[in-house]
Amino acid sequence: MVGVPGRSKACHTCRRRRKGCDLERPSCSQCRRLGLQCDGYERKTVFVHTDPATTGTNKHTTTTLVQQPPSANGTKNYSVWPKRGAVTLLPPSLVSSAYQSNYVGLFWDMYDPNWHPQRDSDNALSTTTWLAGLQSDKSYQNSPLLQTSFFAICLGAVGQRLNEKRLIENGMKAYNKALGGLAKSIAMQAHKNHVSDEATIATTRILSLYEVFFGSDPLSHTSTSSCPDPPVGKPQGMIDKPLLMSYNQADAWRRHRFGELALLEAQSPEMYKEGISHHMLADGRLSITIAAVGVRRSTILSREDWLTVPWTGSYEKTSRDLLLDIFVHLPGCLEDMAKIEAALKMNPSHYPNHVIAESITSSDESQGLLMLSQRCHRLLSQLQSWLDKDAPPLWKAFLAPSTQPQPSNRAYPTSEAPASADDISAAHLMCLYWSTRIKITLVLLKLTDYLGDVRECASSTSNRNDLRTAITRDSNHILRTAPIFFEKGAGIAGSHIAIFPLTVALKALLLMGQIGTAEQRGIVKELLVTRASESGLSVGGFVGSLRVLD
Template sequence: MVGVPGRSKGCHTCRRRRKGCDLQRPECAQCKRLGLKCDGYERKTTFVHHGAVSVFQLTIAASSTEARKTVKSGKKRNTTVDKVSTIALPEKLAKSAYECSYLALFFEMYQPGSTASSVSDYAGAGGLSLTSWLVGVQCRQIYHGSPLLQKSVMAICLSTLGQRMQNRQMTEEGLKAYTVALRGMSVALTRNNGKLPPDEAMLAATRCLSLYEVFFGTDASNIPGQARAWNRHRFGEMALLSARDPSMHKDGWAHDLLADGRMSCTIAGIVTRKDTMFSREEWKTVPWSGTNRKTAMDLLLDIFVDIPKLLVDLDSLTISPSTTKSKEAEAQSSLLERCEDMLEELEFWLERHAPTKWREVSPRRGRTGYEACHYPCSDNPTADDVAEAHIMCLFWAMQIKVRKVAVFTNFLGSEDESLPPEELEELVPYAQAILQTAPIFLTPGAGIAGCHLSVFPLTCAVRLFMTMSGTGATQVGTYIRELLSNRGRETGLPVWEFVKSLGILSLPKTDPILDGTRLAGCVY
């Protein structure tokens, strides 16, 4: 070999045959004459991973002829042995190698068996709804082009692997990466100072930081710091998006970031009872005026993004009623009309865009016998099965929310001092449908993403029972805790602590449902 004294310079084929080689390139004449494939002259290398840190070695395995070693014996015969030499990779290359390894492990745990090519009307790229934006994160050019995104992603990867492997050091490294990413985000925002629209990598980094809070955030001194940190990241993402034009999200990864991000940002708006930019017409239309066409999930989210505005208007009626009864009645009538329009839109979506096998078992107006319905769940669900279950649970959660607003708005004009629990009875079938379907999100096939997707519909269901004077709330709360804590730990990551930090699983000492005041506070 060139540059290595005492070693053959011939091609791999001739050395394997122990024949002389004329060293012609790219193929030697001897191989050509005999009709053999010439394997060339380059030294073959392989990467071997040792351990879970940046300890990679370059292993150069030479063939027996080129790594010949003379071993003297009684007859002085030559015996050949394979000789392996190892050298450490440069630190930068080693770091890149183990990061790629961790990324692959995390994405397989997050959405098992899903690939970027498994696209359906419900699943979107990557198998599960709300996760197609992760495909862009896996792009080598995007990932390595943004140190901020690298730290944000590695914070989740290291923390996830550390928790699953019970490796405290790795978990601590994840926390360090999260802290560095937070500082990096602050520096990036300060330097930009609104001069340029934030790029997609910064949007993705913000989303990764919010995901970290869902799974690994902590609450100190019973203060809901975890939920507050999550909210800050979600509204931070909305602020970044508002600095961009809707036309910047027509195609590619930018479109996936917007399409997938609308739901979590809207949930943040529901929790804090603030309207979001996504209810504006331009954010519903312009991003889909390019090559992308709306999926069933996109069409459902077009309705979902209007719910925060309903809650804001209901708050204005209960907290700051109009000075005149006529204006108050007008505002009340307008809110009821909008609720009715949204319910009609939901029914239209169910008939035209819902998964076929779920359509007939979904509760509807006037339908009875919902307790006996068997929802099409599987013990070993595919990514598409989970996606279809998720889209239906979101649909049922929306039914609960819109109908609760309508019930409370109607009650504002009543002379009763408190809202009778039976007024909410028509919402129970939707909550039961969610509770019966929820286990599909906590199966091994759903992965970590399933745990995340289950939070919103489950909390909507349990909150309904709590607002009905606590009817069945204790049993439902215990059931949900078992799902999100114990089973979540077995199949993905537990999210029970995050749900508790939202503060939605306990009513205030003065129950607003029972005393007839501040009704809007119980709509979540």
């Protein structure tokens, strides 16, 4: 029987994927064909740590610690889920490390079930590359602070899955311990005039991930539930803009992201050319920019040196890197639009109706409007170029105009069924592409309201109906693609990366009058609460705290 320990003879990888296995040794052809790590056929040895006083008649679930033999290719394997009863007592010196290793393994099984070291980094989910690399890096091995922060999210995730309050509470304690340690670390580095190390930056990022999944629980906020302000002068990664926030879940998450950006900015872009530092910057740009989009503030990530220098070392830009090069400019466009709107509000004759050509041609706002319009069109042109040259090939063929009608049941293309890890990653890239287009096109739609029929902008301002059609089309693409992020193979990471594109699409469709508020909330509940819970953890509380759908 597939999936029942002791009865299936398939390799561990095929059993976990619930696929047929040809039983070839030392590795099966199914794993070799897909480029997966074949975890071999050996039975796992299970060790359970328990108090001797509690053995005997105690029938409660105890913590199961697993030490698995190496797989066919010599790599170590992760652990199995807890079972009942005591088997063997571990020596006290090994209890702590085995305890942590067990839950780290369980977390990975939940977070990205299909992750394997051979996966192309261009196709890895947004946090998988740096997070997996970090565990084998000396900065992790030598940093109790970083280990504590990562252990917090491991305990929280496993506790939610098993519905064990004790694990959840221990995760919260670890989170607050890491938060306090982070504050001390930053203060100490500031006192010694040292720049922040990789472990400090990584701790900030991991704590922000904890906020997404567990920050809605008030018990996780027993201390200051946000990243301590880094001692780097003013902007904390934002360009010339202080940011004052309250302490709800989304605000705490943003403070972590901007705190991380400030720590990154404290060093030169030269420091991110190699190793784990490069992966942390490359992968971190997405979440930092999403946070900046939420508050409409530009960041240093759109500066030329930060767009080029980190890729002058051993790493060439991937398709995802090239898309993020465009995405990091979005907060600046939104900030410029906000400034223009504020200026127009100061002049009631220019707001909110169409601006009269005679008045706008002599106003300072006109130049800003025209320049922003041109900037948005340049970004749309760059996005089209990315789609033509760098988008996932399967998607380019799927979206290309065809004389053959597309099957109505094909919401998104996949290389196999069910969708593989690479399929999920490719879908994420496409949803980020559509989300960026939507946000930029919404800015252009506002500009058409303000510019009206001014002669100077006639060649650069699109037809209003065309803009609305484009927004609706891209939003529907996201909604049709979104279910892939909630398949079992996507894990917790799938629901995490789905938040931004889904909220962008749902907000846009509401603005375009394509859906009502009730339908919008129904989709959020179905995908980001119900389906996300089935995949691992609900993100409904975090989405609510963002207030982007209000």
